[in-house]
Amino acid sequence: MSLFYFFRKSIERQxxxxxxxxxGITIAVAGTLSPWMISRSMETALADAFDLVGANMIIAPPPGQYDMPLDVVESIFSIHESKNIAVVxxxxxxxxDAPEGHLTIMGIAFDEEIRLKRWWSVEGEWPSSFRGDVPPHRYNHMSAKNLEEERAKWQVPEEQVLGEQVTGQQLQSLVLGRSLAEDRGWAIGExxxxxxxxxxxxxxxDPLGTEEDNMALIDIALAAxxxxRPEQLSMIEIAALCATCPIEVIVSQIEEVLPGYQVEAVREAAEMRQMIIGRFTVFSALTGFVVAMAxxxxxxxxxxxxxxxxxxxIALxxxxxxxxxxxxxxxxxQIGLAGLLAGLLGYSTALGLSLVLWPYLAPGVMSPxxxxxxxxxxxxxLAASLVGMAAGYPIFSQTAKKDPARLLGSQ
Amino acid sequence: MSLIIAKDICHVYDSGERAYEALKKVNMSISEGEFVALVGPSGSGKSTLLSILGVLTKASSGIVQIDGIDVTNLGEEERARFRREYVGFVFQQFHLMPYLTALENVMLPLVMTSISKKEQKEKARLALAKVGLEEKGHRLPAQLSGGEQERVAIARAIVNEPPLLLADEPTGALDVANGNRVMALLTDLNKQGHTIVMVTHNPAYEPLAHRVIRLQDGAIVEGSGSLTRPGEVS
Known part of the structure; x- marks a missing residue:
């Protein structure tokens, strides 16, 4: 008989x-983890919800200037925190000029803009991509190498812009603000x-209540x-993606690579986001700590x-x-092994519990x-196992130090 | 030749609030192959003395030598190894692991030795055969009678073939028939060469021992040196 056999038997027979x-330990582990899991997920969901609000940063040309070069985009992606930039x-x-009067035009990258303004809804179909041949998110992780390639796409072929030669397929996409469409009487497909x-x-x-209601949105290259104003930009909106994105750090790094430019964090949104997420983080940590102690x-x-x-x-x-x-x-x-198993069971239970409770605690939150x-x-x-062993060891050790003869005699 | 020599053994139980002197300068020697009965009223120090002789309890003062080895100042792990090699214990309450079979209970002291599993099983079977339970090795303690459980406990005590067998009221929880059977077994083991020190309350079993040592209030009052002849179990 080996020591392991004795160990196994004593568990099997009891x-x-x-x-x-x-x-007992499973309940402790599950009780510790599920509030933590839920509050951490709430934190993520909350951050996602804030990200839906749109840009965290806006870059405008230096004071007194109206335009900035396309190269600015490259500079933005050269900063250390560029990995945390979601949308540029x-x-x-x-x-x-238009037949029925002047039009305020906003040239945008359709893919990027709709990623940034996820709350926008439209009648009709949002234009899918830049002339249909450029992969989406082309401003993300753009390197110096492919900037030249990118720049080439800004050259609009002559045959596509000559009004008398265009065919149905060559018509350019136009998105209208609701007020503008109603004023001019323009409809989808027109x-x-x-x-x-x-x-x-x-x-x-759909009506937004902002200046976009009176604007015509067209492709940025065509607008330029x-x-x-070839290869010139009026402004850039940037969104950082995740809950932990250090917006203030990104702003200061952009300011370093673009000296003189007006780089502004949308401070109110950023601060509120940080504050609320911060409160949740503290709540999550406190809940975890209290239940872990229990x-x-x-x-x-x-x-x-x-x-x-x-x-x-022990005495025998x-x-x-x-x-x-x-x-x-x-x-x-033996306690350590129980802790190990209870850790696995407790984690699974907490996972299940969190999934069941989530719809009641955060109804309507659609983000995954x-x-x-x-x-x-x-x-x-590992912690459950170690805590089990650490809790058991001193108690068993103390019992083992008692006089075995007395312990055996007391039975 | 003396297997055990105890010199000036004192032992104090100190519960913090009050101290109780269980043994007062006990001197004794037990020869190899001897069967000694420790008798006396409750609280006279019999079990404490037995436990000190078995290196289970450390005496407050005094010297104990077993087989020429001074066990007084051995470290904790050395004391455990010494018990494993030199001492077999039999308790009144059997103290069998309820989750192990009779055979596995007997094998338990061999777990900490270097002998192979096959040899462990062989030795345990042999020990069970010595106590007449070779057919019941697969049973759990709960499936055995009180007498059988005590015999399993004796088999466990002798499986290592220790020179010294210590029994603390081995018949205390048994009826007369089973008690007599256990005593016959101990006498037989003594004849096979085991030195036995037994604590008993039953005067009927005193004649079975070579020598009876009587304790009172922590001191030997009778039998420290005399040798009586063993009797027969009726």
């Missing part, structure tokens, strides 16, 4: 007792001539061409009860020649929420 102990949406603003070029009304924005106490009490119940076993093993340390380790290892954090899971299992 399965009911072991199970009760296991359930450049814009060109200007006024063009062809409109602006500055001598033919456009098709592809979408009309029509406004005769869990550790429960494990400790269970270990103490085990030690009391098994003290004659010593009487037949087991060393004090061996006995202590043997019994602590993930509760599974593998690293934390692994740490939980």
């Amino acid at each position: 399965w009911g007792r072991f199970l009760l102990f296991l359930i 949406s450049p814009k060109v603003l200007g006024i063009l 062809q409109v001539e602006i500055a001598g070029y033919h456009f098709r009304v592809q979408a009309i924005l 061409h029509l406004l005769e 869990g550790i106490m429960l494990v400790g009490l269970t270990a103490a009860a085990q030690a009391r119940e098994r003290q004659w076993e 093993l010593q009487a037949i020649g087991f060393g004090r340390k061996t006995v202590t380790l043997l019994l602590s290892a 929420v993930t509760f599974f954090y593998p690293l934390e899971g692994l740490l939980t299992v």
Whole structure:
């Protein structure tokens, strides 16, 4: 018979007792983890919700200037924190002639703009991409190498902009603000001539209550061409993506690479976001701490009860020649094993509990929420095992130091 | 030749609030192959003395030598190893692990030795055979009678073939028939060469021992040197 066999047998034959102990620690682990998982997910959901509000930063040309070069985009992606930049949406603003009067034009990158303004809804179909041949998110992670390639796409082929030669397929996309569309009486699918070029009304924005209600949105490259400001930008909106994105740090890094430019964080939104997320983080940490303490106490009490119940076993093993340390380790290892299993069970229970409770705690939050954090899971299992052993060891050790003869005689 | 020599053994139980002197300068020697009965009223120090002789309890003062080894100042792990090799304990309450079979209970003291599993099983079977339970090795303690459980406990005590067997009221929880059977077994083991020190309250078993040492209030009052002849179990 090996020591392991004895260890296994003592668990097998006392399965009911072991199970009760296991359930006790499982409840402690699940009770610790589920509030933490829920508050952490709330934190993520909240950050996502704030990100939906739009840009965190706006870059404008230096005071007294109206334009800035396309190279600015490259500079933005050269900063250290560029990995935390989600969307860069450049814009060109200007006024063009149209048959029924001047039009305020905003040249945008359609893909980037709709990623930034996720709350926009339109009648019709939002233009999909830059002349249909450029991959989406082209401003993300753009390197110096492909900037030249990018720049080449800003050269609008002559045959596409000559009004009398355009075909149905060559019509340019036009998105209208609701007020503008109503004022001019333009509808979806209608062809409109602006500055001598033919456009098709592809979408009309639902009322926003902002200046976009009176604007015509066209492709940025075409707008720059029509406004005769090639490779020039009026402003850039930037969004940082994640809950932990350091917006203030990104702003200061952009200011470093673009000296003189007006780089502004949308401070109110950023500060509110940080404040609320910060409160949730503190709440999450406090909840976790309080319940973890309760869990550790429960494990400790269970270990103490085990030690009391098994003290004659501890004494007998010593009487037949087991060393004090061996006995202590043997019994602590059983608690450690229970902790290991309970860690796994507790983590799974907490996962299930969080998924069940989430709809009641955060109704209507549509963003995908993930509760599974593998690293934390692994740490939980290890911690439960170590806490079990650490709680059991001193108690078993203390029992093993008692006079075995008295413990055996007391039975 | 003396297997055990105890010199000036004192032992004090100190609970913090009050101290109780369980043994007062006890001197004794036990020869190899001897069967000694420790008798006396409750609280006279019999079990404490037995536990000190078995290196389970450390005496407050005095010297204990077993087989020429001074066990007084051995470290904790050395004391455990010494018990494993030299001493077999039999308790009144059997103290069998309820989750191990009779055979596994007997094998338990061998777990900490270097002998193979096969040899462990062989030795345990042999020990069970010595106590007449070779057929019941697969049973759990709960499936055995009180007498059988005590015999399993004796098998566990002798499986390591220790020179010294210590029995603390081995018949205390048994009826007369089972008690007599256990005593016959101990006498037999003594004849096979085991030195036995037994605590008993039952005067009927005193004649079975070579020598009776009577304790009172922590001191030997009778039998420290005399040798009586063993009787027969009726």
